[in-house]
Amino acid sequence: MKQPTALHVVIPAFHEGESIGGVLSRLAKVVHVSMRVSVVCDSADDPTFEAVRPLTSRLPYVVTEVVNAFGTGALNAIKTGLSRTNPEEAALVVMADGCDELEIVDRMWQQMLAGHDVVCGSRYMAGGRQIGGWWLKKLLSRTAGLSYHVLTGIGTHDITNSFKMYSSRVLAAVVIESVGGFEIGMEIAIKAHRFGFSITELPTVWTDRTSGVSRFRLRKWLPHYLRWYLKGVAQRLEPKKGS
Numbered sequence: 001m002k003q004p005t006a007l008h009v010v011i012p013a014f015h016e017g018e019s020i021g022g023v024l025s026r027l028a029k030v031v032h033v034s035m036r037v038s039v040v041c042d043s044a045d046d047p048t049f050e051a052v053r054p055l056t057s058r059l060p061y062v063v064t065e066v067v068n069a070f071g072t073g074a075l076n077a078i079k080t081g082l083s084r085t086n087p088e089e090a091a092l093v094v095m096a097d098g099c100d101e102l103e104i105v106d107r108m109w110q111q112m113l114a115g116h117d118v119v120c121g122s123r124y125m126a127g128g129r130q131i132g133g134w135w136l137k138k139l140l141s142r143t144a145g146l147s148y149h150v151l152t153g154i155g156t157h158d159i160t161n162s163f164k165m166y167s168s169r170v171l172a173a174v175v176i177e178s179v180g181g182f183e184i185g186m187e188i189a190i191k192a193h194r195f196g197f198s199i200t201e202l203p204t205v206w207t208d209r210t211s212g213v214s215r216f217r218l219r220k221w222l223p224h225y226l227r228w229y230l231k232g233v234a235q236r237l238e239p240k241k242g243s
Helices: 020-030 047-058 074-083 102-113 135-152 168-173 183-194 218-235
Strands: 006-012 035-041 062-067 089-093 118-122 129-131 164-166 199-203 205-207
Touching (some): 035 047, 062 074, 074 183, 089 102, 102 118, 164 183
Parallel strands (some): 006 035
16 A cells, blocks of 8 residues: 555634634644645635634645535535545544644554554543533443444444544545535544455544534434444445445
């Protein structure tokens, strides 16, 4: 497998002007991989872009403002960003609210260079944890992650976490069917496992946002997560196949 030579960081955002500056600054401080960043918003007048522009000249990497190409919402923003990943790059999805532990990105990259195709930040493996957030969301996420790992043997205890790094060959192999929310990260990992790609994980600390408003819609998006959970478990009984 040809190793990636650079990292494409995809940040879906909607009115994240309060937090995006901190995320971009942290990337510059703790990530030592050659990278570029795509901040993806639904419209060109999103205030997130206004907060990004004054920072770009001071950052040691290129930040591109990208308008959602597939509609609106987090799912389509992530799809848009991932679709702009070059063949020589790996892609990493990072939340604009600052919840992800960017300090582990260099180690995720090393796992990618070691031959893995999906590297997952895991809150539910030894060394990982979750700070803050709604208790019901945490309970459902933890239950789904741990049980899915046991039932399918997938290489992560945290299937629902969006903080994942993907090889370009995984992105080329997977045809996205997700229709809402952040289920796309779950879908890609499940399909990568189905196709025989190598999946691994690193412990991460997820921290609930300290500014802005969460737009996670558990009641609306739970059926989508459940769909992929059940589909993935059912596929465990079938032989692996290519794309």
